[in-house]
Amino acid sequence: MAVDNTMRQLNLLLVLMNSQRPLTRSEIFNRVSGYSPFDSEKELDAAGRKFERDKNDLRQYLVFNEVSPSGDSQSTYSIDLEQSFFAEVDLSEDELILVSLATGAWRDAHLGQSAAAGAIIAGPEYRGGSNIFTAIGRDERYLKPLEQAIVQKLTVEFEYYSRNSNETKVRRVEPWRLVLHQEHWYLFGFDYERESELLFRLSRISGDVKITKEQILNPSPQDSDPIEIIRSFQRTESAVQSALVRVPVADCANLRLLAKGFEESPSGDILTIDFDDAYSLSREIALVCDRVEVLSPTSLKERVTDLVNQVLAVHQ
Amino acid sequence: MAVQFETAVRMLAYLRANNPVELQTVADVFHLKPAQVRRYCDLFNDARIGEFYGENADVEIQDDEDGVWIETRDSLGLDKQIRFTPDESIAIIGGLKYLEAMPYLVEQKSVSALLLKLQATFTTTESIIEIGTTDVDEQIVNILKSAINGRSCVEIKYGAAIDQKVTQRTIEPIALQANEGVVYVRAFCRSSDAMRTFRVDRILEACALDEPGNSQESTGADFAISSPALETRLRMLPEMLESFAPETVSGVTPVGKLIEATVNVTNGAWLASLVLASSGDIEVLSPQDLREQVISKAKKWLQA
Numbered sequence: 001m002a003v004d005n006t007m008r009q010l011n012l013l014l015v016l017m018n019s020q021r022p023l024t025r026s027e028i029f030n031r032v033s034g035y036s037p038f039d040s041e042k043e044l045d046a047a048g049r050k051f052e053r054d055k056n057d058l059r060q061y062l063v064f065n066e067v068s069p070s071g072d073s074q075s076t077y078s079i080d081l082e083q084s085f086f087a088e089v090d091l092s093e094d095e096l097i098l099v100s101l102a103t104g105a106w107r108d109a110h111l112g113q114s115a116a117a118g119a120i121i122a123g124p125e126y127r128g129g130s131n132i133f134t135a136i137g138r139d140e141r142y143l144k145p146l147e148q149a150i151v152q153k154l155t156v157e158f159e160y161y162s163r164n165s166n167e168t169k170v171r172r173v174e175p176w177r178l179v180l181h182q183e184h185w186y187l188f189g190f191d192y193e194r195e196s197e198l199l200f201r202l203s204r205i206s207g208d209v210k211i212t213k214e215q216i217l218n219p220s221p222q223d224s225d226p227i228e229i230i231r232s233f234q235r236t237e238s239a240v241q242s243a244l245v246r247v248p249v250a251d252c253a254n255l256r257l258l259a260k261g262f263e264e265s266p267s268g269d270i271l272t273i274d275f276d277d278a279y280s281l282s283r284e285i286a287l288v289c290d291r292v293e294v295l296s297p298t299s300l301k302e303r304v305t306d307l308v309n310q311v312l313a314v315h316q
Numbered sequence: 317m318a319v320q321f322e323t324a325v326r327m328l329a330y331l332r333a334n335n336p337v338e339l340q341t342v343a344d345v346f347h348l349k350p351a352q353v354r355r356y357c358d359l360f361n362d363a364r365i366g367e368f369y370g371e372n373a374d375v376e377i378q379d380d381e382d383g384v385w386i387e388t389r390d391s392l393g394l395d396k397q398i399r400f401t402p403d404e405s406i407a408i409i410g411g412l413k414y415l416e417a418m419p420y421l422v423e424q425k426s427v428s429a430l431l432l433k434l435q436a437t438f439t440t441t442e443s444i445i446e447i448g449t450t451d452v453d454e455q456i457v458n459i460l461k462s463a464i465n466g467r468s469c470v471e472i473k474y475g476a477a478i479d480q481k482v483t484q485r486t487i488e489p490i491a492l493q494a495n496e497g498v499v500y501v502r503a504f505c506r507s508s509d510a511m512r513t514f515r516v517d518r519i520l521e522a523c524a525l526d527e528p529g530n531s532q533e534s535t536g537a538d539f540a541i542s543s544p545a546l547e548t549r550l551r552m553l554p555e556m557l558e559s560f561a562p563e564t565v566s567g568v569t570p571v572g573k574l575i576e577a578t579v580n581v582t583n584g585a586w587l588a589s590l591v592l593a594s595s596g597d598i599e600v601l602s603p604q605d606l607r608e609q610v611i612s613k614a615k616k617w618l619q620a
Contacts, residue, residue, distance in 0.1 A: 007363045009321045102411025181448030250482040253475020286593040289617035310596035
């Protein structure tokens with residue numbers, strides 16, 4: 001039963017914590033209720049198996065020392081108290097609020113199941129102590145298995161849709177880091193297909209993420225900045241140009257947000273927009289093409305016309 | 317109820333560190349029901365470490381007029397926070413990195429200093445999370461922050477993403493919120509006479525008003541959006557599915573290299589705009605009037 005196991009593990013923890021010296025297996029079996037009886041060889045084997053399971057469980061949370069000077073029967077066990085407990089951290093009230101905010105940010109993501117740790121440090125009373133609320137993101141189902149694979153340094157496999165080839169294929173990846181940039185989550189890792197580091201957008205993964213038993217061979221490169229890599233995809237090398245567009249009063253907010261200034265005129269506001277990516281700006285203009293006029297440059301106007309003609313071609 | 321060893325050890329440490337503590341508080345911290353917390357307390361009292369040490373803990377639950385309290389008398393030195401698991405370290409460090417990427421919400425220097433302090437303590441020091449910074453107008457955020465702290469009003473010009481219309485509103489900002497790297501202001505909107513959440517990066521102008529706010533509304537998170545009202549059938553490149561919230565998409569079927577999908581939207585005009593900017597990558601199959609709306613808007617551009 002789960003309760004019995006928990007009790008036995010608690011008792012094992014307390015016996016090891018409070019012992020002045022490392023204990024042998026038989027000393028532990030005598031002091032911790034839950035391993036007995038162990039009179040016969042069969043019972044001793046069963047107790048040994050329980051003990052092995054308990055050791056593995058404890059190792060997740062504690063630094064467990066096992067010393068075998070002369071064979072298994074003489075092995076001694078202890079807990080490294082210095083390493084096993086969170087060192088005293090003197091947090092100010094402001095820092096507690098930050099920790100509370102930080103862990104709160106994970107509440108809505110799958111990773112948020114670990115947020116209770118922050119509550120233990122900061123206490124639940126700090127959650128409402130600020131007028132700032134943060135959340136990392138919506139329920140992103142791939143975060144948890146990828147996080148697990150990264151921590152365990154294991155390779156993953158998943159089906160991934162590639163925009164370049166317009167096809168979905170199984171990819172094998174050594175996962176390094178999870179990246180949130182402009183409302184999208186990415187996995188940064190080593191891709192076996194391309195044999196190089198690569199970013200995978202999580203929204204293009206389908207099916208389940210399979211964690212394999214293969215350890216990663218390529219360590220996470222410390223000098224790579226995945227966010228800078230994403231930005232470099234988005235940047236263009238074109239020179240900055242200036243566009244003039246006429247929009248109705250109190251309309252075309254998307255273009256107004258891009259404008260560096262505007263002039264009022266009887267037929268609407270004339271916006272000045274600096275741009276280096278004509279494709280992106282032409283798409284923004286196409287969004288409101290029924291009520292905007294491009295005054296200059298002509299090349300931008302032609303780009304919008306091309307986009308609109310492509311839309312008409314599939315609809316007529 | 318499954319009793320978890322990890323939860324048991326953490327709860328015992330928590331009870332020692334917060335002694336005495338209300339039962340409901342413990343339930344909140346550990347995301348358990350009060351009855352489950354009682355079960356853990358029974359476990360602590362029942363657990364014995366053989367005859368060598370006697371009882372490991374003396375945990376008493378007291379029901380009085382002020383509520384239900386838990387008092388812990390002895391727990392054999394388990395009064396320290398047990399080591400953080402890699403998951404927990406990631407949650408805290410990742411969350412702090414998220415805050416660090418939003419210098420407009422909290423003071424960046426404090427977050428960076430705390431990150432260094434905790435990373436030196438945690439056993440897992442390397443963060444697996446990277447967060448890109450958010451691009452918002454610092455001046456506008458400062459006006460909103462001052463209004464939140466001073467409980468005053470702000471006049472904003474706001475560009476709605478759904479129809480790109482610009483409206484002027486007087487708002488009483490209540491809280492700044494961030495979700496997936498986007499900063500929002502939760503406010504009582506006098507123009508709508510209701511609580512509203514505005515994307516800060518869509519505020520064109522903000523002007524502090526010397527007018528006190530009087531809204532007593534909740535400061536809780538609210539990202540509710542209206543229910544989709546229009547069912548559409550679209551044909552598109554698979555990558556265009558990313559333009560829609562997953563919960564609004566159904567009936568996806570492949571058609572050669574394209575897909576067809578049913579997408580429920582709140583506003584047909586918004587979808588028409590998206591289709592116009594898609595360079596033909598999205599085609600409206602139904603309803604027919606939405607398809608005609610796309611054609612009519614496209615022709616308006618060509619005729620201008």
